[in-house]
Each structure stands twice: as C-alpha cells, then as structure tokens.
Amino acid sequence: MRLIWLDINASYSHSSLALPALHAQLTDYQSETLVWHVVSGTINSDPSLLLLEISDFNPDIILSTAWLFNHTFILNLLGRYKRLNPSASIIIGGPEFFGENKGYLTTNRFITAVFRGEGEESFPLLVDTHFKPSFWNIIPGMCWINESGDYVDNGEALVSHFSMLKPPETSRFFSWGKHFAQIETSRGCFNSCTFCVSGGSRKVQNITPSKIRERLNFFFLKGIKEIRVLDRTFNANAERAEELLDVFNDFKGKMRFHLEIHPALLSENVRRKLAMVEPGLLHLEAGLQSLDNNVLIACKRAGSSEKSVEGVKFLVSLDKFELHVDLIAGLPFYTYAAIIEDVKFLLTLGVEEIQIELLKLLPGTKLKEDAYKYEIVYSPTPPYEVLKTSTISVNELHKVTILSKMIDIWYNNTIWRDTFKKLHQENPTFLEAFLDNVLTNNLLCNRLSQENNGILLYEFCIEYYKKAVFDVASAWVIAGFSLKKGPGKLAEPWIRGISKENNPLYNKSEEPNMFNYYYIQGENEKLWFAMDKKDKKGKPAKIYL
Structure with a gap:
C-alpha cells in the first residue's frame, strides 16, 4: 500500500512532530507493509507543484494533520487530488477535529475520515486494518460516513500510557x-x-x-x-x-x-x-x-x-x-x-x-x-x-490588530525596544498617540523594511516628541542603517585637524585613515561613533555616549 504524509506548515521555521510521533509506534513489520512518501511544503508553497508530486507517487492513502493556519490550504489541495484519483483514501487528524465532525464530513465528501484526539495508540491499529473502513469500529477517534451514508463517531482517542510511547526522535521521519x-x-x-x-x-x-x-x-x-x-x-x-x-x-x-x-x-x-x-x-x-x-x-x-x-x-x-x-x-x-x-x-x-x-x-x-x-x-x-x-467592537479589535503589529515592529525588535520603552515611560500617552498616528495614516497596510520602520518612528518623534529624536537616531546608527537618509542624516562628520569638538574615540596611535568619525548631538548628550572604512556592513566599530 502506497502512503503519502502531507506535511504542510505555516513556514519553514515551523516543524510538526505528528508523523514521527505516529511512525515511532509501529513495529518494523508494520512500517514495511507501507511504501512511504512525505510531501512537504508551507501555506505559501505552489499548490500545483505539490499536486504534481502527489500525483506522480499515486498513493492509495493520504494522511495529514490540520491546524488553524494550514487547514484551508490542505483542504483545497486534497480536494483537487481527489478529482484526479477518486479511489484514494484521505484521512486527516489534528486539533481541527476536536469538535463535531459530521457536518465537516458531509460538506467535504472527498475526505474519507477524520481523526479526533491523540493518535499514537490508534495508528498501529489503523495500519493493521490496512485502512479499511469495515474495521474502523475498533479504533478510538475515527469519524467517518459509512457506505450506508450513516455518520459513525468513535469519540476521542486519549493515550493511556503516555510515558510508554516510543519517542518521536526514534523515527526515521524525525527532522x-x-x-x-x-x-x-x-x-x-x-x-x-x-x-x-x-x-x-x-x-x-x-x-x-x-x-x-x-x-x-x-x-x-x-x-x-x-x-x-x-x-x-x-x-x-x-x-x-x-x-x-x-x-x-x-x-x-x-x-x-x-x-x-x-x-x-x-x-x-x-x-x-x-x-x-x-x-x-x-x-x-x-x-x-x-x-x-x-x-x-x-x-x-x-x-x-x-x-x-x-x-x-x-x-x-x-x-x-x-x-x-x-x-x-x-x-x-x-x-x-x-x-x-x-x-x-x-x-x-x-x-x-x-x-x-x-x-x-x-x-x-x-x-x-x-x-x-x-x-x-x-x-x-x-x-x-x-x-x-x-x-x-469590530473597530476596537481592528485597533488591537494594528497595536499587535506595532508592538512587534517597534518593541519586540531589539533595534527599537529601548527607545520605544523610554518613549512610553517618559510620555504616558505615547502608546495611544503613536497608535492613532499609525491608524490615521494607514502606515502598516504593507510590510516595511527595518529602515522604513525606523523612519516612521523618527518622523513621528520629530512632530510630537522632539526630545526622543536623539534616541531614535542613536538606535538607527547602532543598527548600522544608512547615514544618508532618515535619522542617519543627523550624523555630523568629525574631521581631524578641522573639527573643533574633542573626539573621545580618536586615538593618535591608530592609522590616520582607519576610521571615519561622526557624532549626533542631543539636547544634553552626544553620541560618538567610528566607522571602519574597510567594513562594508555599516555598523559602528566604536561607540561612545
């Protein structure tokens, strides 16, 4: 029997333990009764390429796990394949099926069955029955519509002896x-x-x-x-x-x-x-x-x-x-x-x-x-x-969605976190004011680069919180962003023998042409930094505040 495991994640940085956790419970004999193939991708993958890979393998059965963020993608892909191969059986498990499943199976008749609960102890039974519905009555967690058109629900499968399960990392499918x-x-x-x-x-x-x-x-x-x-x-x-x-x-x-x-x-x-x-x-x-x-x-x-x-x-x-x-x-x-x-x-x-x-x-x-x-x-x-x-309300939840993005961009990001935190601590109304500005100007409708995110914060501070401009500019420079735009333009060059300011970073023993020196003047403070002429990454080689 030819089996495909369809492994679709939200992104390549995510990973699912479902397949190795199930496969690890099989004996060598049980595993060898199947010809396995894993089709992997993300919700951003080209479905036509995945469909081609599934079709080329020509499986008898397809198994997959549905989550909040991959369910729609999986359903659309499997629906297409079922049109190409009506005889293939499709069984899906995962958190999407903890509720009532009759309506789902009635609506999506190309799905052979869904599984509710924890599968490690039920999966070997499913393999032993060669995935034949006539034997599914003995398998906890299985839900399907039988040949008579009746919905059959075997409840929720719960593993009885969790500590006795073989670990997923013992499976050859562990990533x-x-x-x-x-x-x-x-x-x-x-x-x-x-x-x-x-x-x-x-x-x-x-x-x-x-x-x-x-x-x-x-x-x-x-x-x-x-x-x-x-x-x-x-x-x-x-x-x-x-x-x-x-x-x-x-x-x-x-x-x-x-x-x-x-x-x-x-x-x-x-x-x-x-x-x-x-x-x-x-x-x-x-x-x-x-x-x-x-x-x-x-x-x-x-x-x-x-x-x-x-x-x-x-x-x-x-x-x-x-x-x-x-x-x-x-x-x-x-x-x-x-x-x-x-x-x-x-x-x-x-x-x-x-x-x-x-x-x-x-x-x-x-x-x-x-x-x-x-x-x-x-x-x-x-x-x-x-x-x-x-x-x-609907409007307030929209504001929360934008607030979440705002926090992720300017606080969870270490580049801006200290500046954002200081703005909040020194200005009790900053959070609401910045959120209103973002909402009013629809600033987060598209994903922006790190530099453009910095420019948005910089321009807001220029207009409403001028004392914070120095902090934004300092964060910009330390991150290694361009000195030719945004807050980077505030950097003044220090030229040996010409500039009158005392440069705390300058060392006469160093090669004269090793660094370019700059400073940013704040209200009561000054940031000095030196850029290595040979370093093309743009981050300062030395900083003095």
Whole structure:
C-alpha cells in the first residue's frame, strides 16, 4: 500500500512532530507493509507543484494533520487530488477535529475520515486494518460516513500510557535539519481554560526526569542546541518543575530551553531554582492572557491577576532569561481599554516580548460552545478569529490588530525596544498617540523594511516628541542603517585637524585613515561613533555616549 504524509506548515521555521510521533509506534513489520512518501511544503508553497508530486507517487492513502493556519490550504489541495484519483483514501487528524465532525464530513465528501484526539495508540491499529473502513469500529477517534451514508463517531482517542510511547526522535521521519527540537515531558493540562482544547480533557501524564535526561543527551549528541518543551504549563506541578530545572541546568552552556509557565503559580521552591539557573539557559513564555480577574474567571483560568503580576515582576527582576508574555484579545469581558492598560503595564515592566493575539474559537472548546452567552461573533472559517464581543467592537479589535503589529515592529525588535520603552515611560500617552498616528495614516497596510520602520518612528518623534529624536537616531546608527537618509542624516562628520569638538574615540596611535568619525548631538548628550572604512556592513566599530 502506497502512503503519502502531507506535511504542510505555516513556514519553514515551523516543524510538526505528528508523523514521527505516529511512525515511532509501529513495529518494523508494520512500517514495511507501507511504501512511504512525505510531501512537504508551507501555506505559501505552489499548490500545483505539490499536486504534481502527489500525483506522480499515486498513493492509495493520504494522511495529514490540520491546524488553524494550514487547514484551508490542505483542504483545497486534497480536494483537487481527489478529482484526479477518486479511489484514494484521505484521512486527516489534528486539533481541527476536536469538535463535531459530521457536518465537516458531509460538506467535504472527498475526505474519507477524520481523526479526533491523540493518535499514537490508534495508528498501529489503523495500519493493521490496512485502512479499511469495515474495521474502523475498533479504533478510538475515527469519524467517518459509512457506505450506508450513516455518520459513525468513535469519540476521542486519549493515550493511556503516555510515558510508554516510543519517542518521536526514534523515527526515521524525525527532522534533524533544524537547530531546535521539540519534546513533550508531559501530556494534558491541569487547567480548565474554556478557550483551549486541552482544558481539563484528560489526566496529566508525565515522563520521568531520568528518561528526559536520556533524551536530552541524545539530542545533544545530534548537535541540537535548542529544546522547545511543549508542555502546556511547565510549573503546574511544582515538585516536578524543580526536578526538570535541575536536569536542564546540567546542560548549561550546551543547550537552551523554551518553557511555557504560569506566572501566578510560581512556588517558592521553583523561584529559588529559577534564581539559581545560568543566564541564557531558559526562554520563558508566560501566558497572562489578561490581567482582568473578571476575564480570567469567565475563562476558568487558574490564578489571579494579582499573583500573575507579582510572578511576572519576579521573573523580570532575575534578569536571567528572555520573557515572552501573551495577551488574548476577544476573551469574555476583556475591553479595549483594559488591553491598552495591560500592554502599558508590560512596557513599563520591560518584558522582552509582548504578543497580542485575537481569540480563536477552536473546535471542541467550551468557549465556542458558549459563544452566544458572551455575544462572541467569530469567523466561520479557519482560523475562527473573534470579530466582536459584547465588550469589544469590530473597530476596537481592528485597533488591537494594528497595536499587535506595532508592538512587534517597534518593541519586540531589539533595534527599537529601548527607545520605544523610554518613549512610553517618559510620555504616558505615547502608546495611544503613536497608535492613532499609525491608524490615521494607514502606515502598516504593507510590510516595511527595518529602515522604513525606523523612519516612521523618527518622523513621528520629530512632530510630537522632539526630545526622543536623539534616541531614535542613536538606535538607527547602532543598527548600522544608512547615514544618508532618515535619522542617519543627523550624523555630523568629525574631521581631524578641522573639527573643533574633542573626539573621545580618536586615538593618535591608530592609522590616520582607519576610521571615519561622526557624532549626533542631543539636547544634553552626544553620541560618538567610528566607522571602519574597510567594513562594508555599516555598523559602528566604536561607540561612545
């Protein structure tokens, strides 16, 4: 039997564990009963080329995983192929199918079946039955329309023995072509967030720290430098989090770990462990979602906003790792004004990244079921983003979308972060004023270069915040942007023997023609910099402020 795995990601920087996680559970005999072929691409790939590759292989069955951002692409591609080969079976799994699937299968009759839940224990059964529908009644998670036209639903498949699964990296389909690897140390979530597919759906199961250490050693020997831990809430179990931090700390200087934590649930012992880790060992993602307790209560998210604030302040105070914080616009009772205040608080605090996402009403979630209660209107097609709620309008959500882009361009980017933060701290109304300017002039309708982003901020400051012009120009120069445009034009050349200013960078012992010297004059300060004449990259060789 000829099988294609259709692997479509949002971009080439993303990676899915679905295929290696499933394939690793097969015996050699089961794997050898199939002729495998992987068709890989992104949502920006040319579908005609992917269609040609699928057609050339002439599969009996196609398997794929559908997510929010690849679902439409996959559906269109598979619909075309089914026209070319009506006898091919198509089975899709993934988070898109945690909800009711009868309507989906009725609408998309070219899809043979969909799979709901965790597939590692069901997949070997599917292979043993040679993918024949007559045997699917014994396979948890399978949903299909049988030959009689009746919809059959085998519920949700949940892995019974997560710790006994063979790791994805043991599969020949595991991708070693990226600098990072993903690992689940646990499955399930203690939380009951109504907007999440993991909210209270299963008992949490863990892999022992000793097994995790073995796997990390294997990754290290393979040259992997970055580990992205996929656990929903790393510190849900404080004692286990302490043990894993000890394991991670043993790889200091060798690996870096990305973790998702809940700042409201930081125990004293976990805090002590975090305070002891080596700088740079961890990249932490803190899912605040909102700092409004009414929002958190409506979403049944554990932890109060007060404890979350205190936890984030603690993490920032350690100054040992990058801290990425998430907010979700469109949650019940989350107003536009509250979102602005939460962003301003995080800017003041100085976290490294702020991500503002629109709520997605995911299939199978409690919040999608209860959307009418909160007057949540959302897109009927992926990614099911919120369009308005009882507390935030269409116009306000548009503003949030632009605010998110604005933060990503001028704050999450290290080139402008310090300047943006200073502007906010010294001018309480800066955030709203800059957002209004961006909206009024429709400045982010197209993607701009880094230099053009800098020019936008520079021109805004010239008009409204003249004291900040020096900071923008300094950031521009340090980034190595052109001295012939924008704030770069403020740089004055210093010429030995002619300029009267005392140059703190000039050294008589250096070759006379080694550097070109410049300065930018601020209100009460001056930035000096030297450009190496032989260096074409444009970044200053020396800086003095």
